[in-house]
Amino acid sequence: MAYIYKRGSKWAYRAYAGKDPVTGKDKQASKSGFLTKKDAQLAAALFERQFHKGEYIEPSAITFEALCKDWLKHYLSQGAKESSQRARRIALTHIISVFGQTPIQKITKKVYQDTIDDLSNRFSTNYVSSIHTSANMVFVYAHENKLIKDIPTKDIKLAKKKKTVADLEKGDDINEKFLEKEELEEFLTVAKNEGLEGDLLTFTLLAYTGLRIGEMIALKWSDIDFINNTLRVYKTYYNPTNNKLHYQLLTPKTESSIRTISIDTLLIDLLNLHKQEQERTIQDNEPLYNDNDFIFVTNEGYPKTIKHFAIRMQRLLKRTNIKKNVTPHSFRHTHTSLLIEANVHIKEIQERLGHSDINTTFSIYAHMTKNIKKEASTRFGNLMKDLSNNLIQ
Numbered sequence: 001m002a003y004i005y006k007r008g009s010k011w012a013y014r015a016y017a018g019k020d021p022v023t024g025k026d027k028q029a030s031k032s033g034f035l036t037k038k039d040a041q042l043a044a045a046l047f048e049r050q051f052h053k054g055e056y057i058e059p060s061a062i063t064f065e066a067l068c069k070d071w072l073k074h075y076l077s078q079g080a081k082e083s084s085q086r087a088r089r090i091a092l093t094h095i096i097s098v099f100g101q102t103p104i105q106k107i108t109k110k111v112y113q114d115t116i117d118d119l120s121n122r123f124s125t126n127y128v129s130s131i132h133t134s135a136n137m138v139f140v141y142a143h144e145n146k147l148i149k150d151i152p153t154k155d156i157k158l159a160k161k162k163k164t165v166a167d168l169e170k171g172d173d174i175n176e177k178f179l180e181k182e183e184l185e186e187f188l189t190v191a192k193n194e195g196l197e198g199d200l201l202t203f204t205l206l207a208y209t210g211l212r213i214g215e216m217i218a219l220k221w222s223d224i225d226f227i228n229n230t231l232r233v234y235k236t237y238y239n240p241t242n243n244k245l246h247y248q249l250l251t252p253k254t255e256s257s258i259r260t261i262s263i264d265t266l267l268i269d270l271l272n273l274h275k276q277e278q279e280r281t282i283q284d285n286e287p288l289y290n291d292n293d294f295i296f297v298t299n300e301g302y303p304k305t306i307k308h309f310a311i312r313m314q315r316l317l318k319r320t321n322i323k324k325n326v327t328p329h330s331f332r333h334t335h336t337s338l339l340i341e342a343n344v345h346i347k348e349i350q351e352r353l354g355h356s357d358i359n360t361t362f363s364i365y366a367h368m369t370k371n372i373k374k375e376a377s378t379r380f381g382n383l384m385k386d387l388s389n390n391l392i393q
Contacts, residue, residue, distance in 0.1 A: 012030060012040060017051060031043060068138055072089055082248065083238045095134075107152050111152075116157075178333035178334040206331035230261065230263065232259075233257065236249070247302075254356040
C-alpha cells in the first residue's frame, strides 16, 4: 500500500514499483505537489492500479532522436537490409528535425498530426506516407518497450492528393511510365544501331524479363542456364554512392523475389555474344581484371553502376522520337504491359515479377496498353454493329 505523507504545505505519495532488474532491489515511485491528502491518495491508488495491470509507464527523458538511433540498430538486427535501414534513416530526418530533442513522452498526437500536415505541403503523398510509416515503427517500438503509454502516430490522417483540372487533362500518367510495343521496338533498334558496348543486351534483357535494375546488375554467368533457357534471381546490387568498388550484394526485396524465369532465345543469343566479347576483354586486361563472374562489368571486372545504365538510356532516348520521362525501371512496367497484352494470366505475371502480394501486381501494373484499349473498343463495336446500324437508319 502507498505511503501518504505531507511535504511542506503539499501532500505526496510513495509506492512500491517493482524490483530494479540490475540491482535486484525494490524500486519506489513517488510524486508530490498535491493540495490535499485525498488528492494524493487518489493518485497513489491510480498508480497502483496501473502498475499491477502492467499499464504504468515510468517517466523517461529519452529524446526522439535518441530513440531513433536505438530503433535503427534494432531494425538492422532484425534482418532489415542496409538499403532499407538507409531509406528509413533518411525518412526519419524530417521528423527528427521537428522532435529531435523533445522527450518522446511529450510528443502528442496533435503535434504529430500538425507535423505530417506540414510535410504534406512540401513533399509528395507517397514520400510523406514513407516518412509516417518510419516514424510509426519507431513509436510502436517505444510502446512495446513501455517507454510511452499511447502511440501518437496511431490513426493519423494522411493528406490525399487532389487532382487539378490540369491533371485530369493530362490523363493517367501510367502511360508515361512504360514504353508501348512500337516505342520499345524503336528504342531497341536505336540501341542496336547506335548503342555502345552492352547496350542492346542490357535493355533487351530488362524489357524481356521485367527484372529490377539491381537484380540485373547482380547477375552472374552461373545464374544463366543456357541449356534450359532460364535465369535465376536470388540477389540484388546495392551501391548508394555509385562507387564501383563499394558495392554490396543483398538478398532480394522479398522471398517471392527469389525466382527462376524462362527467357527468350534472343536473350540466349545476345548473352552468348556478350560472353565471347567479355572473354576477349578479360584476356586484354589481365592481370588487372577482377573476375567475379558478373555479366555486366567494367573493363576492370567490377559491376557497372545503376547510374551508368541511366546515363546510357538517356543517350539512346535522345536518338529516338520518344518524349516520355522513362528510366531503367520503366522496362519493368513495359514488360508487364506486354505480358498483359499477350493475355498472360495475372498470377503468372506476379510470379515472373517476383511480387509477394498479387494486389501489388493488380494495383501497380495491371494497366491496359493503348493497343488493348483500342482492341476492346473495336470488339465492342463489332458486337453492337447491327444495333448501331439500326439506330442510325
